[in-house]
Amino acid sequence: MKARVLGAGVAGLCVATELVARGCEVTVFDPAPRPGPHGCSWWAGGMLAPVCEGETAEEPVVRLGRQAADWWDRQGVPVARRGTIVMALGRDRRELDRFARHTRGHEWLDADGLAALEPDLSGRFDRALHVPSEAHLDPRTALAHLRDRVERDGVTFIAEPGRPEGLTFDCRGLAAREALPDLRGVKGEMAVLRSDDIRLSRPVRLLHPRIPLYVVPRADGLFMLGATQIESDDRRRSVRSVLELLSAAYALHPAFGEADLVEIGADARPAFPDNLPRVTRRGDTFHVNGLFRHGFLLAPALARMAAEAAFDGTTPELCHEDHA
Template sequence: MNSASFSHSKYAIVGGGLMGRLLAVSLAQRGAEVDLFDKGHSDASGAAARIAAAMLAPLAESVITEDSVVRMGIHSLPRWKELINQLSAPVFIQQDGTLILWHRQDASDAERFTAHLERNCRNNASLQLPQKLNNEAIRDLEPGVAARFTQGLFLPNEGQLDNRQLLDALLIELNNLKVHCHWNTEVNPDDLRKNDSYQAVIDCRGTGAKNAWVANSNNTLRGVRGEVVRLYAPEVKLKRPTRLIHPRYPIYIAPKENDIYVVGATEIESDDLSEMSVRSAMELLSAVYTVHSGFAEARILEMATQCRPTLKNNLPEIRMRKDQGLSDLIMINGLYRHGFMIAPAILDCALELLASGDSNTALDLGLNISKEASNREASLCA
């Protein structure tokens, strides 16, 4: 993308979570002047992106999401490496695949899961077929779980990154690039649009933008509660993200650096941000113990909850509004549980939209971009 499109331009970004930071850094790298506003602290403690496993798993997620999201995930995998390589601070990222496991009593669920993955691979040539594993193959990949599992699947090319390292590294980059960061500052994007020095105002507030999305009753914004546990488990030594198929509480285990594991599963249709329930904690911890006995001696570092910003159709969307006498408004939302998996794809589409008013990448990936002008809205792609 031609950096000249952004040099000598000025943008305001509201929301300093994952998308806000990525956009602010990318625009500043291209020569733009950027003001970033967030009602929270610079540590992103109130952002959904801080409470996440940050798995980059388009094939695994294809079981529960639309093909467009899968394509965004495939697009984003190599882009993550490019984006991270441009940062001053290191960020843990790996692409060693995903391990899928199940207990004998859940074999029928595993068969359905496998058939779904294989069907998705036939429909999308960019996905690589899952590899069926016997006990010996499991032992070669993850020796620590071979005593408990005789069958599994290996999903090659999938990955993960450390979400908190990334947020911190992006903060360092914001400072290095002299982005004007206004933390602990709550602003209304519509008020910023009255400042004619901004080329555009970009709303990346996640669930904080609920009222702004009410204007389109066909795709309102809601929060979907997620709960995760962070564990210190030096006896476990898993090498890659591992998922357990279970009819009641399927879980994922994402190993980070220094023997830290992020464990999660629950999704609750609620915007409740209260502490984790006893039931959720017991189910998560009992399930993770069935994967590896070393978790029995793990130390619980954190039990955390957060709400994922989710639109009615569970798909991401970019909305663009032009009004005479006001700066353009770009609204980015609805990344749901796939924020880290698809964020680079959303970033690339947004940059194209800001540069030229259109995005061929969005058309290719199936990302919905709606355009509004003088209260008349037209859809760029369905």
């Protein structure tokens, strides 16, 4: 069987991977020849954190997200399984209690327990939560690895937008809004810092009633800062958001005040009104979209659902039948 995939972001590459595994001959169409800053997948945090997302997300995000780390592992992508630390500043201690009430699968840490896991945070916080089951990866490494892998497996990449023809999987994100009118953009902004003065082994979430922050460690002393979630298709980088990110990072540890500011980025993530992704079938075309802020967490499960729907005739758990 032949299939074409439109879009080579995290959704498109995951779909191509699932199709190849089923013996399908796959062609991927994307105007850009390689993963890069043109796609919102490039700006992701890479946290495989279904428990933490369960604070606000629906149940399927938590349940399906638990499969993500194993899936990325099977593809040969480096996955760090060291859990997540969740903390709050003294004035926001109630946020930590609220977070604990709305999530499961965490353990409380006192100051000594936190220092044992993250020595560079020693003496700065007297309590925290540790979610040991969670993991993280470097999204840019994951995208490059997945593209190279499927190309070795025979997938053809064509640097053109492409169009539906025969069995098609449309994974274009917001570019597919002409076919998915209820899709909307949710802006996210991030910054990358480099510091030799602080070491973190796992992602840290700093709770705040207005601007929560997450810090994700990457190789070579790099840290990705993110948190903003703005109802907008605007991809411009705002001074206010960057200031808030950097101020929160400084509050987490003053060493971030001396860090090098390596990169600032912003993009709009595709989301449906309920913030859940879905597979929408329209004839021979399967739209795989709406991953919101859960791209690397839910793309593997959504890709599997789409492939099973096409090959086995199953109805995806997250689906929408469109007979237009």
